[in-house]
Amino acid sequence: MTSEVNADLLRSLTPSVLGILVRRGADFAAAEDAVQDALVDAVRVWSADPPRDPKGWLVTVAWRRFLDATRADTARRRREDLIDEEPPPGPASSVDDTLQLYFLCAHPSLTPSSAVALTLRAVGGLTTRQIARAYLVPEAPMAQRISRAKRTVSGVRFDRPGDVATVLRVLYLVFNEGYSRDVDLAAEAIRLTRQLAAAIDHPEVAGLLALMLLHHARRAARTAPDGGLVPLAEQNRGRWDTESVAEGVEILQAALARDRLGEFQAQAAIAALHADAPTVEETDWVQIVEWYDELARLTDSPVVRLNRAVAVGEADGPRAGLAALVALDDSLPRYVAVAAYLHERDGDLTTAARLYVEAAQKAPNLAERDHLTRQAARLNARGRH
Known part of the structure; x- marks a missing residue:
């Protein structure tokens, strides 16, 4: 088992292992620390001696780490009364707590930036250093941000229903951050949204996944060799990822067929119309304006109305677009x-x-x-x- 395979596997197992510790009685902050310690041990050990049951191995080691840390901390000694003795070795629980972790990390008491950082750490399995580098900030302030976020959610009950819309907003923030040398946050957001889509049957989750795939499909064409931006109208459409486009359209169509329209489905529909046009001249701008009308109705967002003005300018001429622009705040x-x-x-x-x-x-x-x-x-x- 190579270290690269270890990294992918570890990241996929992180949320379920963390969820098991929380259900056994560990508070979120202590459980997350213990899981991170177990991940470090796994990277060191697995290359030479991969376990038969990776998830069970991580649960066992993380639980031991949690017990050791709790017993060593006299200020937290009272918590020991709530902790069972170490469970016997065996297969790990098959209960998937990933969805609850999404809700917990996107808790409304957290700021958007803290929710994003905590999601990347607890659900995405990224290290604090990787998250800090992705956001181009020093590691110490990022560690403090994550620690504060963990403390904030530590007292939140794990079995309470969460807000899907908040989770989706957090994932979209991750996606829009792009990528750094160490971490491709756009790809990471797609991975996490796929994971969420597997855990919950919700048309807006599918809509967000479709939107991400359709936007990500154009990534290679968005920048020139000198690093400059290439507007959509000037992009080489031959460089678009046709497989991602096809997958995004298929996911979107299935979501729209459920007749529970939401803002991410509407945004994905606009992206799909752009992706469907062989050339910019063949873009169906009239239909794009109609989708912007739906999106404005759903969100009442000034930014949506600004983008609608551009679409109106393409569909009905620039003067119609300028007329739509006049009604908006020029500080947008x-x-x-x-x-x-x-x-x-x-x-x-x-x-x-x-x-x-x-x-x-x-x-x-x-x-x-x-x-x-x-x-x-x-x-x-x-x-x-």
């Missing part, structure tokens, strides 16, 4: 960039160039700022000729 993120694009489509290159410069100054990251700056330079160069 990307508002100025959208206005620049629609003015360019309408032929007002001077206004568009000025707005691209303004949008670049407000860009949230370097890649987007460089892209908008190049757009302004392109239009200014055209104006000089």
